[in-house]
Amino acid sequence: MNRIRRNNKKQNRYSILFPILTIVGIGIIIAFVTNYEPNWSYNWNGIRAEIKDSIQVAELRGITSGVGGMGISTKNEVERRRWIMKNATESELLKLTEYPNGIVKGIAYEGLLRKKEFSNKTELTLRAIRDTTYQIDYQSGCLGWNINIGEYLVQNVLLIDDEIPPPERLPNFGLSEIDKEKILAEYKKRLKREY
Incomplete structure (x- = not known):
């Protein structure tokens, strides 16, 4: 019974990529939230x-x-x-x-x-x-x-x-x-x- 292990290599690549993307995504959200200025969303219509x-x-x-x-x-x-x-x-x-x-x-x-x-x-x-x-x-x-x-x-x-x-x-x-x-x-x- 020989099993083919081709899918395991793809799963390993994706299993490493997911935590990295998660950390990068959380970092971007934290950077945005800590630097957010309320005037960014001010409605300038009428001015x-x-x-x-x-x-x-x-x-x-x-x-x-x-x-x-x-x-x-x-x-x-x-x-x-x-x-x-x-x-x-x-x-x-x-x-x-x-x-x-x-x-x-x-x-x-x-x-x-x-x-x-x-x-x-x-x-x-x-x-x-x-x-x-x-x-x-x-x-x-x-x-x-x-x-x-x-x-x-x-x-x-x-x-x-x-x-x-x-x-x-x-x-x-x-x-x-x-x-x-x-x-x-x-x-x-x-x-x-x-x-």
């Missing part, structure tokens, strides 16, 4: 290409006061942010408030506040204060820190935080004193919960 391109650059740069480390001007970052806020439509900015990045959300919220024709500024600011999933990388001079979007809007855009001395002239965003008090109350309530 023009020039706004998208500027947003993707701004996302990498952060938000700056205009002065960088060692007194170097960060004018380009400020101008890019202003350009986005000026040229993006209300619908584009509203869509960008859902973008999975604090810098982009901050630019979108600020842009909507600066649009004179946008009417729901109080509700928008209250929503921004509650939006704590992503933070803004903020730089002023040699210092950089992370702040919540609501904190950025109240302290650096609206300038209504009573803990910080107000400038000589406050910007006019069309908010009434009652609206400002409502925003400040929600802001302080949120700060107490965080600390």
Whole structure:
């Protein structure tokens, strides 16, 4: 009784190949999961290409006061942010408030506040204060820190935080004193919960 062993060689080849492919497959999945960025799956429908391109650059740069480390001007970052806020439509900015990045959300919220024709500024600011999933990388001079979007809007855009001395002239965003008090109350309530 002689048995033919031709099939065993093929089975041996495949039995070695299966564990190798399994390890490679698991490695690829782990690499993808550990490096996944939520903005990869963001739906850009309704946002023009020039706004998208500027947003993707701004996302990498952060938000700056205009002065960088060692007194170097960060004018380009400020101008890019202003350009986005000026040229993006209300619908584009509203869509960008859902973008999975604090810098982009901050630019979108600020842009909507600066649009004179946008009417729901109080509700928008209250929503921004509650939006704590992503933070803004903020730089002023040699210092950089992370702040919540609501904190950025109240302290650096609206300038209504009573803990910080107000400038000589406050910007006019069309908010009434009652609206400002409502925003400040929600802001302080949120700060107490965080600390």
